[in-house]
Amino acid sequence: MNIAELFSAGSSDWLRVNPKLRAYWHTLVVLVAIPLLLVASVVLFFAWNVAVVKLIAFIAIGVVVVSSIWIWILVTRRVRSIGYRIEESELKVSSGIMFRRVVSVPFARMQLVEVSAGPLERAYSLASVQLHTASASTDAKIPGLDPERAAQLRDALASHSATAGL
Amino acid sequence: MSESEVAGVVGDLLTPRRTSSVTPWLQSLNASPGLVVAVIVIGVDEWVAGIAIGLFLIGVLGYWLSWRKRTYWINEENELEVRSGVLFHRSRRLRISRLQSVDIVRPLITRLTGYSSVKVEVAGSGDSRVVLSFLKVKEADELRSVILGLAKNESVAPQPEGPEIQWAWKVPNGRLVASLALTTSTYFLIIGAIVSVAIVLLDPFGGTGLITLALTVGGAGITLIGGVTSLFNFSVGRSERGIAISHGLITTASYTVSPIRIQAVGLVQPIAWRPLGWYQITINVAGTDQSSQKSGPKVLIPVIHESNLSELFGELLPAWNLELDRNWIEASESTRWRFPWQARRLAVSLDSGLFMARSGALTRRLGAVPHARIQSLRVTQGPWERRLGISRLHADSVPGPVSLSARGLADTIAVEVAKGELDLMFAAREVTTSEDW
Numbered sequence: 252m253n254i255a256e257l258f259s260a261g262s263s264d265w266l267r268v269n270p271k272l273r274a275y276w277h278t279l280v281v282l283v284a285i286p287l288l289l290v291a292s293v294v295l296f297f298a299w300n301v302a303v304v305k306l307i308a309f310i311a312i313g314v315v316v317v318s319s320i321w322i323w324i325l326v327t328r329r330v331r332s333i334g335y336r337i338e339e340s341e342l343k344v345s346s347g348i349m350f351r352r353v354v355s356v357p358f359a360r361m362q363l364v365e366v367s368a369g370p371l372e373r374a375y376s377l378a379s380v381q382l383h384t385a386s387a388s389t390d391a392k393i394p395g396l397d398p399e400r401a402a403q404l405r406d407a408l409a410s411h412s413a414t415a416g417l
Numbered sequence: 418m419s420e421s422e423v424a425g426v427v428g429d430l431l432t433p434r435r436t437s438s439v440t441p442w443l444q445s446l447n448a449s450p451g452l453v454v455a456v457i458v459i460g461v462d463e464w465v466a467g468i469a470i471g472l473f474l475i476g477v478l479g480y481w482l483s484w485r486k487r488t489y490w491i492n493e494e495n496e497l498e499v500r501s502g503v504l505f506h507r508s509r510r511l512r513i514s515r516l517q518s519v520d521i522v523r524p525l526i527t528r529l530t531g532y533s534s535v536k537v538e539v540a541g542s543g544d545s546r547v548v549l550s551f552l553k554v555k556e557a558d559e560l561r562s563v564i565l566g567l568a569k570n571e572s573v574a575p576q577p578e579g580p581e582i583q584w585a586w587k588v589p590n591g592r593l594v595a596s597l598a599l600t601t602s603t604y605f606l607i608i609g610a611i612v613s614v615a616i617v618l619l620d621p622f623g624g625t626g627l628i629t630l631a632l633t634v635g636g637a638g639i640t641l642i643g644g645v646t647s648l649f650n651f652s653v654g655r656s657e658r659g660i661a662i663s664h665g666l667i668t669t670a671s672y673t674v675s676p677i678r679i680q681a682v683g684l685v686q687p688i689a690w691r692p693l694g695w696y697q698i699t700i701n702v703a704g705t706d707q708s709s710q711k712s713g714p715k716v717l718i719p720v721i722h723e724s725n726l727s728e729l730f731g732e733l734l735p736a737w738n739l740e741l742d743r744n745w746i747e748a749s750e751s752t753r754w755r756f757p758w759q760a761r762r763l764a765v766s767l768d769s770g771l772f773m774a775r776s777g778a779l780t781r782r783l784g785a786v787p788h789a790r791i792q793s794l795r796v797t798q799g800p801w802e803r804r805l806g807i808s809r810l811h812a813d814s815v816p817g818p819v820s821l822s823a824r825g826l827a828d829t830i831a832v833e834v835a836k837g838e839l840d841l842m843f844a845a846r847e848v849t850t851s852e853d854w
Binding site: 253254257258340341347349350351352353354355356357360384385386387388389390391 | 680703791792793794795796797798799800803808811813814815816828829831832835839842843
C-alpha cells in the first residue's frame with residue numbers, strides 16, 4: 252500500500268458520501284457570503300464620499316466574492332475526497348484535498364456514535380455521523396449521509412463496539 | 418464511636434457553627450513571639466510595652482472579626498462547607514466522598530492549652546484543603562471521626578486511613594526554583610534585558626530603557642512566582658490506592674491517580690536544563706472530573722535528574738518499560754525543508770509495549786503511550802509536506818499536555834509505521850471498561 256491508497260484517493264472500495272452534500276455546502280457558502288456582501292453594500296451606500304472606507308469596502312467585497320467562488324469550486328473535489336470504510340475491527344475515515352488526513356478508530360476505543368442533522372441538513376435530507384473516543388483529537392466525522400444510511404451506520408458501529416468489549 | 422453516636426454528632430454538625438471562642442486569643446499568641454522578640458531587642462520601657470500590647474490587641478480584634486465570620490458545617494450534599502471572610506465572603510466546599518486525609522494539628526501554643534486544629538484534605542486541584550482552628554481536643558477528635566465515618570459510608574469513598582505511602586519522591590524546593598528560572602521565560606528575560614540595555618545605550622537620558630527592563634523583569638518574575646507557588650513542596654508517591662501527587666504553597670492540590678488512568682507520559686527538557694540533565698515529566702490523565710471543572714494533574718514531577726528517571730518509572734509505572742535508548746525511526750532527509758530546526762530530532766519508535774515520538778529543537782519533548790491506550794490513529798499531510806514526500810502520524814490520546822505526533826516520516830515509512838501501529842493497537846487491546854480511563 253502506498254500513501255495515495257492510504258488517503259483513499261480514487262480507490263473504489265471506500266464508501267462515498269451522498270453527492271447532495273455538494274448542494275448543501277454550496278448553500279452554506281451563499282448563506283455566509285450574502286450577509287457579508289450586504290454589510291459591505293450598506294457601508295458603501297453611507298460612506299460613498301469617504302475614500303478610505305470606500306476602498307476597504309471594495310476590497311472586502313472582492314475578498315468575499317473571490318473566496319466564495321474558490322470554495323464553491325473546491326466543494327466538488329472536497330465531497331469526492333471524503334471516504335469511509337468499516338473494516339474488521341476499525342472504522343477508517345479519510346478526507347481533504349490540500350490537507351489530507353485519514354483516521355483509524357478501533358471499535359474497542361469507541362465511546363459513542365453521534366448522529367446529527369441541522370435544519371439545513373434536514374432540508375437536503377442529509378445527516379452526519381461522528382465517532383467519539385476518549386481523545387478530543389479523534390476527528391472522525393462523516394458528513395453527507397442519507398438519514399437511513401446514518402442510522403444503519405450508527406447501529407453497525409454500535410454492534411461492533413459491543414462485540415469489541417466496550 | 419458507635420453508629421448512633423456518629424449520627425448524633427453529625428446532627429450537630431448539620432448547622433453552621435464557629436470554632437472555639439478562644440481562637441482569636443490563641444491565634445494572636447501564636448503570632449506574637451515576633452512581638453516579644455522585638456520588645457526584648459528594643460528594650461523594655463513603658464512606650465515599647467504599650468505599643469506591643471496595643472499591637473497585640475489589634476491582632477486579637479482582627480482575628481476576632483475573622484473568627485466571627487468563619488463558620489463550618491456538613492451540608493446536605495455531604496460536603497464540609499466553610500464560610501469565611503470579613504470584607505469578601507468566601508465559601509469553600511470539600512466533598513467528603515473525595516476525602517484524602519483528616520489530620521489533627523497542634524501548634525505549640527495549643528499544646529499548652531488543650532486546643533487543636535483540624536486539617537481536612539480532599540483530592541483535587543486548587544482549594545483542596547482547609548484548616549479549622551481552633552477546637553477543643555475532644556471536639557476535634559469528634560469532627561475527625563464524623564468525617565471519616567461519613568467518608569466510609571460513601572459508596573465511592575476511598576479508605577481515608579488507607580495504606581501508607583510505600584514509596585515517595587520529593588522535589589527539593591531549591592531545585593524547583595532553579596529549574597523554573599531556567600525555562601523559556603528566561604530567554605524572554607535575556608532578550609528583554611539586551612533590548613533594554615540597547616535602548617539605554619542609544620538614549621541614555623530617556624526612561625524607555627528602564628521601563629522596558631522593569632516590564633520584562635516584572636513579567637518574568639510573575640511567571641516564576643506563579644510556577645513556584647503552584648509546584649512548591651512537590652511530592653509524588655505510591656500507595657495501594659494509586660499514585661499520590663501533592664504540591665502547592667498557598668493552596669495545596671493533592672491527587673490520587675490510579676496508574677491505569679495515566680494514558681500518556683511526556684518528558685520535557687528546555688535547552689538550559691540539558692547540561693544539568695534535568696527533565697520534567699508530564700502526564701495525560703483520563704477521566705478527570707469534568708463536571709466540577711477541576712482538571713486532573715498534568716505534571717508527574719516538575720524536575721528530576723536523568724539518573725533518577727529509571728527509579729521513578731520503576732516505582733510508579735513498572736508496566737511501562739520506559740527505556741529511552743531504543744530503536745528510533747528518524748525523520749526523512751527532506752524534513753529539514755519543513756521543520757528546519759528540529760528535523761534531526763524528530764523520530765518515532767514502536768516496541769511491543771509503547772509508541773514513542775520525540776521532537777523539539779530548543780525545548781526537547783518526548784511522548785510515550787502504551788498501544789492499548791491510543792484512542793485513534795491519524796495520518797495527515799499538508800500540501801508542502803506532500804511535495805517533500807513526508808507525512809505525520811498522530812497517536813490520539815486523552816486531553817492533556819502530552820502530544821504524540823511523529824512528523825517528517827517518509828511516505829513509505831509512514832504507511833509501514835501506521836500499519837504496524839494498528840496491528841499493535843489491536844494486539845494490545847486490553848479489557849477496557851469505562852471505569853478504567
